[in-house]
Amino acid sequence: MSQKSFTVAMIDALAHSLKNDPNVVVIGAHSFLSDRGLKPEDERALWDAFPDRLIDPPTSEGVCTSLATGAAMAGMRPFLNYGTATFAYEAFNQIMSETANVHAMSGGQLRAPLTLHMFAGIRGGGAGQHSSSPQAMYANSAGLELVLPASPADAQGLLRSAIKSDNPTVVITHTKLLAMTGDVPDGDFTIPFGQARIAREGRDVTIVATSLMVREALKAAEALAKDGVEAEVVDPRTIVPLDAETICASVRKTGRLVTVDEGNALCSISSEISALVAERAFDALKAPILRVARPPVPIAFSPPLEAHVTPNADKVVAAVKKLTQA
Amino acid sequence: MSQKSFTVAMIDALAHSLKNDPNVVVIGAHSFLSDRGLKPEDERALWDAFPDRLIDPPTSEGVCTSLATGAAMAGMRPFLNYGTATFAYEAFNQIMSETANVHAMSGGQLRAPLTLHMFAGIRGGGAGQHSSSPQAMYANSAGLELVLPASPADAQGLLRSAIKSDNPTVVITHTKLLAMTGDVPDGDFTIPFGQARIAREGRDVTIVATSLMVREALKAAEALAKDGVEAEVVDPRTIVPLDAETICASVRKTGRLVTVDEGNALCSISSEISALVAERAFDALKAPILRVARPPVPIAFSPPLEAHVTPNADKVVAAVKKLTQA
Amino acid sequence: MALSPREVLARMLLMRRFEEMVITLARAHKLGRQHLAIGNEALGAAALMQLRAGDLIYTTHRNHGHMIARGVDPGKALAEILGRAGGLNGGKGGTWHMTDPSLGFQSTSAMVGGSIGLSVGGAFALKHKKTDNVAVALFGDGALDEGIAYEALNIASLYALPVLFLCENNSKEGEAQTSRLATKELTAVPKALKIACASVDGGDPEAAGKAVATALAHVRDGNGPYFLEAQLVRWPGSHQTVHAFTTGVTDVTAAWDSAKASNVHAEWQRTDPILRTARTLIARGTVTREDVVALDNAAAVTMAKARGFAEASPYPKPEAALAGVFV
Amino acid sequence: MALSPREVLARMLLMRRFEEMVITLARAHKLGRQHLAIGNEALGAAALMQLRAGDLIYTTHRNHGHMIARGVDPGKALAEILGRAGGLNGGKGGTWHMTDPSLGFQSTSAMVGGSIGLSVGGAFALKHKKTDNVAVALFGDGALDEGIAYEALNIASLYALPVLFLCENNSKEGEAQTSRLATKELTAVPKALKIACASVDGGDPEAAGKAVATALAHVRDGNGPYFLEAQLVRWPGSHQTVHAFTTGVTDVTAAWDSAKASNVHAEWQRTDPILRTARTLIARGTVTREDVVALDNAAAVTMAKARGFAEASPYPKPEAALAGVFV
Ligand SMILES: Cc1ncc(C[n+]2csc(CCOP(=O)(O)OP(=O)(O)O)c2C)c(N)n1
Numbered sequence A, B: 001m002s003q004k005s006f007t008v009a010m011i012d013a014l015a016h017s018l019k020n021d022p023n024v025v026v027i028g029a030h031s032f033l034s035d036r037g038l039k040p041e042d043e044r045a046l047w048d049a050f051p052d053r054l055i056d057p058p059t060s061e062g063v064c065t066s067l068a069t070g071a072a073m074a075g076m077r078p079f080l081n082y083g084t085a086t087f088a089y090e091a092f093n094q095i096m097s098e099t100a101n102v103h104a105m106s107g108g109q110l111r112a113p114l115t116l117h118m119f120a121g122i123r124g125g126g127a128g129q130h131s132s133s134p135q136a137m138y139a140n141s142a143g144l145e146l147v148l149p150a151s152p153a154d155a156q157g158l159l160r161s162a163i164k165s166d167n168p169t170v171v172i173t174h175t176k177l178l179a180m181t182g183d184v185p186d187g188d189f190t191i192p193f194g195q196a197r198i199a200r201e202g203r204d205v206t207i208v209a210t211s212l213m214v215r216e217a218l219k220a221a222e223a224l225a226k227d228g229v230e231a232e233v234v235d236p237r238t239i240v241p242l243d244a245e246t247i248c249a250s251v252r253k254t255g256r257l258v259t260v261d262e263g264n265a266l267c268s269i270s271s272e273i274s275a276l277v278a279e280r281a282f283d284a285l286k287a288p289i290l291r292v293a294r295p296p297v298p299i300a301f302s303p304p305l306e307a308h309v310t311p312n313a314d315k316v317v318a319a320v321k322k323l324t325q326a
Numbered sequence C, D: 001m002a003l004s005p006r007e008v009l010a011r012m013l014l015m016r017r018f019e020e021m022v023i024t025l026a027r028a029h030k031l032g033r034q035h036l037a038i039g040n041e042a043l044g045a046a047a048l049m050q051l052r053a054g055d056l057i058y059t060t061h062r063n064h065g066h067m068i069a070r071g072v073d074p075g076k077a078l079a080e081i082l083g084r085a086g087g088l089n090g091g092k093g094g095t096w097h098m099t100d101p102s103l104g105f106q107s108t109s110a111m112v113g114g115s116i117g118l119s120v121g122g123a124f125a126l127k128h129k130k131t132d133n134v135a136v137a138l139f140g141d142g143a144l145d146e147g148i149a150y151e152a153l154n155i156a157s158l159y160a161l162p163v164l165f166l167c168e169n170n171s172k173e174g175e176a177q178t179s180r181l182a183t184k185e186l187t188a189v190p191k192a193l194k195i196a197c198a199s200v201d202g203g204d205p206e207a208a209g210k211a212v213a214t215a216l217a218h219v220r221d222g223n224g225p226y227f228l229e230a231q232l233v234r235w236p237g238s239h240q241t242v243h244a245f246t247t248g249v250t251d252v253t254a255a256w257d258s259a260k261a262s263n264v265h266a267e268w269q270r271t272d273p274i275l276r277t278a279r280t281l282i283a284r285g286t287v288t289r290e291d292v293v294a295l296d297n298a299a300a301v302t303m304a305k306a307r308g309f310a311e312a313s314p315y316p317k318p319e320a321a322l323a324g325v326f327v
């Protein structure tokens, strides 16, 4: 174990991948590596070690996606970093119509083992075009794995799995997580997809949260504990595949559910978790399911406006209290 | 009233708009008008009447969207037809980052009154790239109205409202609805957004369905009625804005809910309606909420494979029976 | 190694009879839309017959001809078009997405601009592996309307990727234009991006074959991408949604029988690459009329067998719809 | 109507002092990132000062200079950058999305390629209304990497739309390259698409002014789009995330005081368009040193007032976050 920041953990996963597999190539390396907390000499060493495999491409998200996909189909294992998640919208047709379909549409003849990484979320001053949380859109596609890491250890292990996966995998990192530090196992390790993490055990209410919202859910749980409410916090970690079992089992234990995700409320990950439980664990429910999500508005620049619509621990506490005090 | 096909109803809405407002311009007119059941002389007459306002642009969905948006901001009222919905993915960044943000991001200084129309759905042989039902992705954005017409009369009235709306409005037409005929009021009329339609009254279960699935829900309701189960079928007609009141009121009456939408199940419109009811009408629920949606797989070409994953009346009946027989 | 004109003609005839069989089957089985490559045979055969094992191919909605030209099993191709388990993709792709990696086919994308985009990825991988294989993007003139085509041309030139951009231009001004470029020269933009370019009569298999050979040599030798425009005559049925034998079932004897060549399809028969090629080769003494008839008969026999295979192939099990999304 | 060199210099000084004030405020208020237009003043003033009422402007992340050049209230602009209710967009846009339709600003898009895309829509509307107004797209060299730029150039040429594409090229090869084009000539692709093109030294307000005048006349006269590349010297702080006075606070006396001009910033001071312009106008006798100092002082006074306004403006009410999504 060692203490690392979230970004250094991600970069370590990438470095392991580059070292272990000559077919790994990083497109969009600059914005993934620079200003991310590496020591300058460590960053330099990476660029020097893989001069042909760390690539700084044109600002052409569409063809970068086609390039990564085509290269993956031809035997490589590209890692494509878009920078801010909205930039990937420039490549949406390439992702949805080409990348996601490669394996199924060819009747299993081909595969596209690539990772699509993007920085997302309400980040402070991102305004209308740099604050998106598009996870639900990727979840709503078919053929893409979807990973939402929430801690440095998960970031490293899940990213390593993403690069090793033979499927196209979307990894969405919340910008506000980048500076988070935490214990990370040493060496090269993976975390399997489809296994939720119980971030905190509890008996009174289940809070299912993703990405940065796991931190907020844990903060909320601490606050609730002071009032005698023990919240169980479940982090699905991957949305495709989704560990429905762990989520439903938790709700069967607690009887109450609050879902927390930073995406726009409508047709969100929060909606999905709620619908899942209303379908499969209805009988265990003692109260309505509440969602804490971003209201469907473009994010405004001004700090108080941004804060007003950002889901956080206080809003989670308020939702839980509504359920437990009813 | 007169009998019309769905497409002729849509074209009539467009013709009214062109006649009433010199700022209406149609980009992508050819694929909207041709082979859509108009008499050849009627189609010819349209092209002759508006030679400068019916435009057949390059296959450049991205800039067609920018062009329509920029023109809307400068005082026009464009109607942009993409053809198949997946083609609009080529313009996803323009739609999400530019069009949807115009009004809010400018602090209300500007507006973008345009309509974005696309043909969607599992259409028979569309395979992986021509069978998308992207409604949930548009619902998950912020700043776009979203309309899903399900009958000729609604198509005409809702399309007319979309073009008159001062907001950017996405209208998604299921390809299999195009040939549907029905009674349509004569003349120029509108249907307001945010008002669900009770397509059939019932007391035992609420079926909320959209687009083509309204037809399937009604078929299912007929079949269920033979077994003494009276289903209420609710068609929200617009998802943004959503008539949550009518949906919740129906569930409060019936105590049971099945949601039907052709989109991929994960983070779908079905998920959203389910979550809405689990939040706001929980106490009325007597049974789990079931979703009938497309499983998250790319649509295969082969007819039996396509049929297997397409939501239909039989699947709705099966879902309802699960609830009413439990 | 130059192509044998006789073999090229034989392949062209097979391509034509394949598409005619598709029309027949589309009517018999009430299929939806396919985009037929009738009229594109000369370029298709001349280009695809020159590829090597390990070359990677990316094609479009108008892909049938490319596959048959490269030697894909016509029975499996027809079965795929019928959605059968014995089809190339096991019925998952259909006409728009037929794939046969054993012959280098990486993808058929029905998205305009899809093939050109993916091709640079294949070329990137080939360059990384340091082979002298090439990636070949086949696309219509319409693809040049899409921004992705521009981005692909740029990145291929920037990284000197081994890719042949092969544009099948079937746009005729005024009628049935499939591209809307502000310039009439399709090579203008690739040229501006420093890509070596040429244009060729795509109805002449020898001229096309030479142009493709030059292009392939350029790319294999590590000189970066090459853009070749093949000017095609547009078959009048190119955009039909309900198939018809718009120009009649091909009758190879019209190549020399002037009575037949002066019927309602005379204009088409003048430019039809099959008849044109037959006329040229006969005039030059490379083949006789009898040879042409024999080659055509052989193609018909192959297609009858292919049809038998395809129609006998069962549909996949419905549950297969849920499998195979992820590896 | 030619621009007055003195007025242009005054405007340039205001643009510079504006950006320096942004640096000061960014530090004082711990703001996030802005993209400053230091070094772009000559082109910005020369271009934007020539626009007329009714012309439509589309700009980018590096927009401050354009707004000040066009005459936008610097107090409201600063307030917007601070996220205040008195800002141009009421705090909803911030630095990346400032808009002032009263002066023709339709959009600031922080998406690379955003402005060029929307501009053709404005031009389309202007053409429809049959005015002689123009749409002006301001964008960096980086925008030409994006497919949307290509599509926009094509459709503008195809429909002969009244739009001036004004490219601010601040890419220096090797260091801080913001575009990755396979050609060194930024006008190559627009030329290939039949658009009239020119390049100009964007550090010289007179040359830039003339080039813009020619371009605007072409567009206003109904000759379709025009592409003008302005070659800029890149300010070393252009990409900084935490602002610093990278080249020092501008000291106009360095235009003539050689002791000052030989400090650590000598290289920058040689090419700085402000100092360059001052030197030229003084040498020519158009202005005196005293005039320059006086103009600079006036700019400083304006900016002090602007700061006062901005900092006194309250934040919007939190609930405003939920309002104004739909009309
Ligand atoms: C992204 C996208 N936009 C639009 C279409 C609809 N479409 C199908 S074929 C076609 C014309 C293509 O022309 P071209 O590429 O020249 O091929 P051709 O059919 O002429 O061989 C279009 C626009 C599509 N398939 N994909």
Ligand SMILES: Cc1ncc(C[n+]2csc(CCOP(=O)(O)OP(=O)(O)O)c2C)c(N)n1
Residues within 6 Å of the ligand: A059, A083, A087, A090, D035, D061, D062, D110, D111, D112, D113, D139, D140, D141, D142, D143, D170, D171, D178, D179
């Ligand atoms: C679609 C998109 N992709 C990537 C970015 C990230 N980005 C911000 S500024 C920039 C460089 C832009 O260069 P240029 O257009 O030349 O403008 P400059 O900053 O040099 O003035 C990039 C790539 C973005 N804003 N939008």
Ligand SMILES: [Mg+2]
Residues within 6 Å of the ligand: C140, C141, C142, C168, C169, C170, C171, C178, C179
């Ligand atoms: Mg074509």
Ligand SMILES: [Mg+2]
Residues within 6 Å of the ligand: D140, D141, D142, D168, D169, D170, D171, D178, D179
């Ligand atoms: Mg630049």
